[in-house]
Amino acid sequence: MRDKTNGRYMKYGLFLIVMFMLFVFPVLKPPLFFLSLLFTAYMYVALAESWNLMGGYTGYISLGHIAFFSTGAYTTAVFMNRFGVSPFATALLGGFFAAVLAALVGYPVLRLKGAYFTISSLLLAVVMQLIFMNWDFVGSSVGLWYKLLPVSIEINRMIFYEVMLFLATAITLIVRWVEKSKFGAGLIAIREDEDVAKTMGINSPWLKMKAFILGAFFAGVIGGVYGYYIAYVHPEVTFNINTSLLILLMSFFGGCRTWVGPLFGAIVLSLVNQLIVTFIGAEISRILYGMLLVVVIIFMPDGVIHYIRGLFVHRKIRHGDSIL
Amino acid sequence: MTLSYIIESIISGILLGGIYAILSVGFGLTWGTMKVLNISHSVFAVLGAFVSYWLFVKLKVDPILSLPLIVIILFSSGAIIYKLVIRPVQRAKDVIMASMVATFGVAIVVENVMSYFWRPDPRILKPAYASSSIFLGEISISQGPLIGFIMAICAISLLYWFLNHTYIGKGVQATWQNPIGAALVGINQERVSLITFGLSIASAGAAGVAMALIYAFYPSVQSIWTLFVFLVTIVGGVGSVIGTGLAGLLIGSIIGICAAFLPFVWVNVLLFALLLVILLFKPEGLFGN
Amino acid sequence: MLKVNKLYVEYDGVPALRDISLIVNEKEIVSVVGANGGGKTTLLRTISGLIKPTSGTIEFMGEEIHTLSPHEICMRRLIQVPEGRQLFPKMKVIDNLKMGAYLPEARKNLPQSLERVYKLFPIFKERTKQKAALLSGGEQQMLAISRALMSMPKLLMLDEPSEGLSPLFTDNVFETLKILKEQGMTILLVSQEVERSLELSDRAYVLENGQIIMEGKGGELLCNDKVREAYLGM
Numbered sequence: 095m096r097d098k099t100n101g102r103y104m105k106y107g108l109f110l111i112v113m114f115m116l117f118v119f120p121v122l123k124p125p126l127f128f129l130s131l132l133f134t135a136y137m138y139v140a141l142a143e144s145w146n147l148m149g150g151y152t153g154y155i156s157l158g159h160i161a162f163f164s165t166g167a168y169t170t171a172v173f174m175n176r177f178g179v180s181p182f183a184t185a186l187l188g189g190f191f192a193a194v195l196a197a198l199v200g201y202p203v204l205r206l207k208g209a210y211f212t213i214s215s216l217l218l219a220v221v222m223q224l225i226f227m228n229w230d231f232v233g234s235s236v237g238l239w240y241k242l243l244p245v246s247i248e249i250n251r252m253i254f255y256e257v258m259l260f261l262a263t264a265i266t267l268i269v270r271w272v273e274k275s276k277f278g279a280g281l282i283a284i285r286e287d288e289d290v291a292k293t294m295g296i297n298s299p300w301l302k303m304k305a306f307i308l309g310a311f312f313a314g315v316i317g318g319v320y321g322y323y324i325a326y327v328h329p330e331v332t333f334n335i336n337t338s339l340l341i342l343l344m345s346f347f348g349g350c351r352t353w354v355g356p357l358f359g360a361i362v363l364s365l366v367n368q369l370i371v372t373f374i375g376a377e378i379s380r381i382l383y384g385m386l387l388v389v390v391i392i393f394m395p396d397g398v399i400h401y402i403r404g405l406f407v408h409r410k411i412r413h414g415d416s417i418l
Numbered sequence: 419m420t421l422s423y424i425i426e427s428i429i430s431g432i433l434l435g436g437i438y439a440i441l442s443v444g445f446g447l448t449w450g451t452m453k454v455l456n457i458s459h460s461v462f463a464v465l466g467a468f469v470s471y472w473l474f475v476k477l478k479v480d481p482i483l484s485l486p487l488i489v490i491i492l493f494s495s496g497a498i499i500y501k502l503v504i505r506p507v508q509r510a511k512d513v514i515m516a517s518m519v520a521t522f523g524v525a526i527v528v529e530n531v532m533s534y535f536w537r538p539d540p541r542i543l544k545p546a547y548a549s550s551s552i553f554l555g556e557i558s559i560s561q562g563p564l565i566g567f568i569m570a571i572c573a574i575s576l577l578y579w580f581l582n583h584t585y586i587g588k589g590v591q592a593t594w595q596n597p598i599g600a601a602l603v604g605i606n607q608e609r610v611s612l613i614t615f616g617l618s619i620a621s622a623g624a625a626g627v628a629m630a631l632i633y634a635f636y637p638s639v640q641s642i643w644t645l646f647v648f649l650v651t652i653v654g655g656v657g658s659v660i661g662t663g664l665a666g667l668l669i670g671s672i673i674g675i676c677a678a679f680l681p682f683v684w685v686n687v688l689l690f691a692l693l694l695v696i697l698l699f700k701p702e703g704l705f706g707n
Numbered sequence: 708m709l710k711v712n713k714l715y716v717e718y719d720g721v722p723a724l725r726d727i728s729l730i731v732n733e734k735e736i737v738s739v740v741g742a743n744g745g746g747k748t749t750l751l752r753t754i755s756g757l758i759k760p761t762s763g764t765i766e767f768m769g770e771e772i773h774t775l776s777p778h779e780i781c782m783r784r785l786i787q788v789p790e791g792r793q794l795f796p797k798m799k800v801i802d803n804l805k806m807g808a809y810l811p812e813a814r815k816n817l818p819q820s821l822e823r824v825y826k827l828f829p830i831f832k833e834r835t836k837q838k839a840a841l842l843s844g845g846e847q848q849m850l851a852i853s854r855a856l857m858s859m860p861k862l863l864m865l866d867e868p869s870e871g872l873s874p875l876f877t878d879n880v881f882e883t884l885k886i887l888k889e890q891g892m893t894i895l896l897v898s899q900e901v902e903r904s905l906e907l908s909d910r911a912y913v914l915e916n917g918q919i920i921m922e923g924k925g926g927e928l929l930c931n932d933k934v935r936e937a938y939l940g941m
């Protein structure tokens with residue numbers, strides 16, 4: 095008992111120390127490259143966690159996450175461009191619009207299962223991309239630009255670093271909390287067997303809807319900040335289907351049944367990806383990526399985290415055997 | 419806007435639709451029979467287009483003549499991918515999802531290998547005859563799409579014949595209708611799967627050549643082709659060869675009619691919105707049973 | 708001819724069959740009877756190679772077959788009429804029969820096999836073009852048996868061939884089995900029609916909770932008090 099509480103304090107302590115170190119990291123004036131490297135990693139952590147609410151816990155694999163992300167980005171861009179409101183003020187609104195969009199499309203689309211759901215979510219992103227490409231109000235194929243913050247590039251990067259660190263932490267904690275709540279248990283029951291879950295009295299359409307909307311909201315907020323970070327929105331950049339796929343890959347890689355998986359997957363893969371892209375080249379990096387994906391799914395269909403845990407558990411059992 | 423312009427537009431839409439059909443038919447086949455949702459399907463179509471292109475540019479082999487070779491090369495690639503990737507993934511609990519992720523990886527690898535070695539620039543397959551046209555009165559039909567269409571029809575007919583008039587083809591259907599029953603009459607499921615997958619990839623390769631006669635192609639065009647594959651497969655009903663053929667023609671006609679009146683981008687918006695609606699209300703497809 | 712030796716089978720770690728040993732000699736009819744969930748279907752599926760045993764061996768004509776895959780077992784002409792018939796619903800009657808003769812050896816013999824099936828079940832001669840899904844339950848069962856016969860079995864296994872059938876069709880099934888026996892077919896029959904199976908069989912096994920609890924001559928078991936009490940309600 096005592097050991098357990100001690101262990102928990104140690105965990106919290108460790109968590110706080112790590113967070114504090116990450117928080118003060120920009121003060122050390124690291125090269126900008128590191129700040130953007132970490133900014134991107136945090137963003138993928140936040141995206142992968144928010145995607146995982148739906149894709150991981152319920153097993154409804156969405157390729158439309160990017161649509162919500164872009165909704166957020168376009169919201170802040172339009173508000174800044176047309177009305178001069180700061181994106182930091184409208185990012186939440188971006189999340190809200192994304193959530194509304196999720197509610198509207200979720201109602202019909204969440205009735206579909208398996209590959210049909212996946213394909214329609216992909217189509218949502220594609221149709222939206224095509225529409226935005228031709229919609230003058232949002233800049234059509236030219237895109238929209240943000241006015242930059244009137245500060246030096248160093249300060250600018252620092253601000254975005256801290257904002258994204260906050261978002262990633264908050265979203266991860268919320269997802270972790272959901273996972274351990276009754277809501278999360280319901281979602282996991284849906285993944286195990288939706289029909290059985292229904293007979294157990296789980297209101298699966300409503301739970302799915304909640305998870306979908308919550309995930310979309312997070313994606314919208316992240317998108318709103320991201321647009322400001324790169325300082326413009328463009329259908330081919332924000333709606334890039336590869337981002338959706340990358341998120342999925344990160345969750346699968348880490349293991350999408352717990353909150354740890356996407357966290358781990360997003361950090362490892364986004365750092366690896368950015369480093370190879372920078373030092374080796376985009377094509378080679380994608381080739382390695384693709385191979386990684388294939389290998390992971392073949393040898394570790396439940397993700398790396400589960401694989402590692404599996405090894406650990408086996409070791410324990412063997413250990414136990416020798417005692418008996 | 420003259421009547422002959424509209425008719426031309428519809429005809430070229432239908433020719434295109436036939437090619438979409440052959441591009442999609444193999445995809446539906448592996449999805450229906452093997453529960454493998456092969457996201458890398460179109461990447462092999464692009465590979466087929468590239469092989470045909472190089473044979474034409476470097477060795478002056480006409481695309482029609484090199485077609486059998488391409489079918490053989492792609493069948494073998496399909497067989498290898500089956501052994502390396504699909505076979506292990508088929509042991510997963512949720513084969514459709516696992517196969518989606520794994521073949522997505524394959525798609526990334528093949529696409530980027532192509533763009534690494536051959537540059538991502540657009541290319542077009544243009545033998546002399548492809549740029550001339552046939553005239554029927556006032557209506558002109560370009561020969562490129564026409565030849566692509568004929569290739570597609572031949573390929574679909576061959577596939578149909580294979581499935582319905584050979585023992586292995588019937589074995590494929592049997593496996594699909596009842597895997598346990600199929601195992602108990604002695605159908606070697608692994609071999610049937612390998613052949614199905616190989617044929618699917620081979621048909622994609624043939625389709626890629628046909629597409630290259632009409633459109634510019636480049637490695638990343640595969641993701642756009644994949645969208646059309648989804649469109650045709652779902653409208654036609656997963657795994658039905660005839661349904662896929664009809665869906666291709668239907669979608670082609672819609673593209674043709676719309677293209678006569680609308681800018682091209684809105685045609686696509688319309689098509690994918692249509693697909694969404696079909697998914698929502700009739701996921702088994704318009705021509706599925 | 709068929710020799711199952713100390714067979715153990717599990718589903719996800721839950722044992723379904725424990726220490727099953729059983730023999731079928733040439734030209735014998737052997738039944739396996741027992742209550743629902745006893746593991747009868749599991750046994751036949753394991754013999755056919757659809758499920759791999761955790762331990763134990765299965766020998767057919769002196770060869771170990773438990774490591775082989777289903778089609779390799781079919782090739783040795785050990786054929787099963789499965790529970791639930793497992794026909795190809797969208798195929799015509801004739802195509803279902805032809806699929807029975809999928810393997811090369813059986814394919815060579817196709818005309819003779821068809822002749823034999825049509826003699827047993829003349830209705831199929833008239834209905835060759837009908838879709839299997841549109842046959843009645845009893846007809847489907849006949850088709851499943853016919854399809855198995857098309858594979859030219861040396862040993863025919865049947866899993867509850869009279870399940871869900873009207874008395875008339877049940878009679879028909881047992882009549883057919885009798886004819887096959889007279890033709891010299893070796894049969895392993897799983898059935899809940901305990902009395903009729905035991906009457907027909909040379910020998911029988913009683914399977915309960917994954918274990919064989921009794922075995923003996925068909926007639927002997929039929930007279931056994933326990934069997935009479937448990938399965939015949941007497």
Ligand SMILES: Nc1ncnc2c1ncn2[C@@H]1O[C@H](COP(=O)(O)OP(=O)(O)OP(=O)(O)O)[C@@H](O)[C@H]1O
Binds near residue numbers: 723741742747
């Ligand atoms: N696919 C499966 N997965 C897990 N357990 C199974 C599976 N199939 C059967 N079982 C279990 O194995 C046991 C034996 O089942 P089996 O179907 O072999 O019995 P049976 O004697 O054929 O029953 P019945 O008379 O109802 O056909 C049962 O407890 C059943 O629940």
Ligand SMILES: [Mg+2]
Binds near residue numbers: 747748749790867
């Ligand atoms: Mg049974």
